[in-house]
Amino acid sequence: MLLALDVHPSRRGDLLSEPTLAFDPPIEARSYVDGFGNACTRIVAPAGLTTISTAFRIFDDGQPDVVAPDAAQHDIGDLPDDVLVFLLGSRYCDTDRLADFAWSQFAATEPGWARVQSICDFVHEHVIFDYQKADSLRTAHGGYVERIGVCRDFAHLAITLCRSMNIPARYCTGYLGDIGIPPVPDPMDFSAWFEAYLGGHWYTFDARHNTPRIGRILMATGRDATDVALSTNFGPTRLARFEVVTEEV
Incomplete structure (x- = not known):
């Protein structure tokens, strides 16, 4: 494992x-x-x-996610070499199937932070969150068509649309408790979100919640959920129990 x-x-x-x-x-x-x-x-x-x-x-530090409305989109030729991989399609981020839609939907938006936020707004409204509809085989295109999923599906779709618009985006996984918000009934304090590379920095975006949150603790980043799975098994396994809890102390 x-x-x-x-x-x-x-x-x-x-x-x-x-x-x-x-x-x-x-x-x-x-x-x-x-x-x-x-x-x-x-x-x-x-x-x-x-x-x-x-x-x-x-x-x-107890501060919400950074919001930087002036963060600019880079020309591809100006991107650092190690960032280029986050423009490419990947296992769950099938850019080839969503590129035409992305350009028709977001070409008129202002490049940079405003464009990424427009993508988040679209995904947040387009996809319905439902734990019972989790599907480990669902790609970004699947989430777009089925319009339902869990936090990873929101992240995959937003990442794919960003990459289609030449904005580097990477998948993030980590702890996210109910800090600074009313308690929610959803099980466990574990979540997926994404980061977009703008203005020389990686900035946090969360298409599922679509609002800055407090107490986000990063565990891992990668191209998509494949790279940051909590566990990857080589052989038959059965998950008997899974629990993640964060508490403000």
Whole structure:
């Protein structure tokens, strides 16, 4: 199994306790950094039930996601080399199937922050959130056609539309609790969102919630959900239980 359960290296300086992974029964684990700079773990799980857990405290400044209306869109020729991959289609972000729609829908919008926000507004209104309709095979085009999904589907569709408009966008996964908002009944404090590269920086966007949030703790980034899955299994497995909880202390 490959595990992406650690806090992203960019947030390690905020940790107030060490987020050590615990395994029951004990398992030998090896840490590594993947090609996207995420902290990951490799294990060989034995037959039977294995429990994987972690708990930690982390400092957050309590400020909502940054909003930068003046952030500009780059010409492709001016993009850093390592950003170019986030313009390409990927497993769940099928740009070839949505490019024509993207240009017909968003070509008249102002390039830069306003264009990404217009994409978020569209996805937020177009897709209905429903935990019962989660589908690990659904691509961005599938979400666009079916108009239903979970947080990953909102992110995949928004990322695909951004890439189609020549805006680099990457998938993000992490903790997102009900901090600074009324409690919501949705299970667990785990979410997917995306980042767009504008004005020389990666900025957070969230097409599902479509409003700046407090206490977002990044775990991993990649091209799409394939790169940042909490666990990737090589062999038959069954998920017996899954629980993610964040609390403001």
